[in-house]
Amino acid sequence: MNEDVKARILAAAKKLFAEKGYSATSIRQICEEAGANVALVSYHFGGKEKLLDAVLRNFFPDEMRYAVMERLENPVDRLKFLIREFLIAMRTDPEVTRILMLEIMLGAERLKTILPHTLSFWQRLREEIRAATEQGLFDIDSLDHALVQTMAVMIYPLHSSGFQPLMESWPPDLETEIAQRTRFVLRGLGARTEDAQ
Incomplete structure (x- = not known):
């Protein structure tokens, strides 16, 4: 389940960063797109910058x-x-x-x-x-x-x-x-x- 949520957050971040840009995308928007709790971005990735890093890695x-x-x-x-x-x-x-x-x-x-x-x-x-x-x-x-x-x-x-x-x-x-x-x-x-x- 954890890996599924993590994958959904990653996919949502990639989609929104590509559509709106990094700066114009909030963690809340990413989590709404992913159907995930906002706290899970910090838990799985350590914040928005590290989430971007994970998308590009x-x-x-x-x-x-x-x-x-x-x-x-x-x-x-x-x-x-x-x-x-x-x-x-x-x-x-x-x-x-x-x-x-x-x-x-x-x-x-x-x-x-x-x-x-x-x-x-x-x-x-x-x-x-x-x-x-x-x-x-x-x-x-x-x-x-x-x-x-x-x-x-x-x-x-x-x-x-x-x-x-x-x-x-x-x-x-x-x-x-x-x-x-x-x-x-x-x-x-x-x-x-x-x-x-």
């Missing part, structure tokens, strides 16, 4: 998945691995993607203080761009600019449904999306590899 690769990536010798291959993992997670859990997008757009301090796994993912992405650039595989002017643009390409397109009338066939199937978006990122980074052709 499983979205990014865990240490086992990162270990797979670390076995890849080429930083471009490691970057492609990160893009693939992220796009699969986006398709699997679009609500979490929307939460991330809202938090990033709002410039929320939470991204720095309570979501270390979120920053860890983007830091790994940054390091692979830096490593590939140092090896002469990418041609970029600014690492910061390259990171921001790569993040935008990875996050935004899933939420472009408002522009659906402009599209002929969107979204593409997952494998096509991964291939196209990866190629777009690599070209934007000035990749000197066959993958960017």
Whole structure:
């Protein structure tokens, strides 16, 4: 029973954070949606911030998945691995993607203080761009600019449904999306590899 209530609270939080944003969602609203007592958020999660952390925790690769990536010798291959993992997670859990997008757009301090796994993912992405650039595989002017643009390409397109009338066939199937978006990122980074052709 406890696990059922915990799962309901988690699902309700994810839904409401994605619809309204973290700041505009109250614990009371989450518990009403979940059909749970307000005190159970503190009991199961330790408060609203830790509930958000729980919602996002499983979205990014865990240490086992990162270990797979670390076995890849080429930083471009490691970057492609990160893009693939992220796009699969986006398709699997679009609500979490929307939460991330809202938090990033709002410039929320939470991204720095309570979501270390979120920053860890983007830091790994940054390091692979830096490593590939140092090896002469990418041609970029600014690492910061390259990171921001790569993040935008990875996050935004899933939420472009408002522009659906402009599209002929969107979204593409997952494998096509991964291939196209990866190629777009690599070209934007000035990749000197066959993958960017």
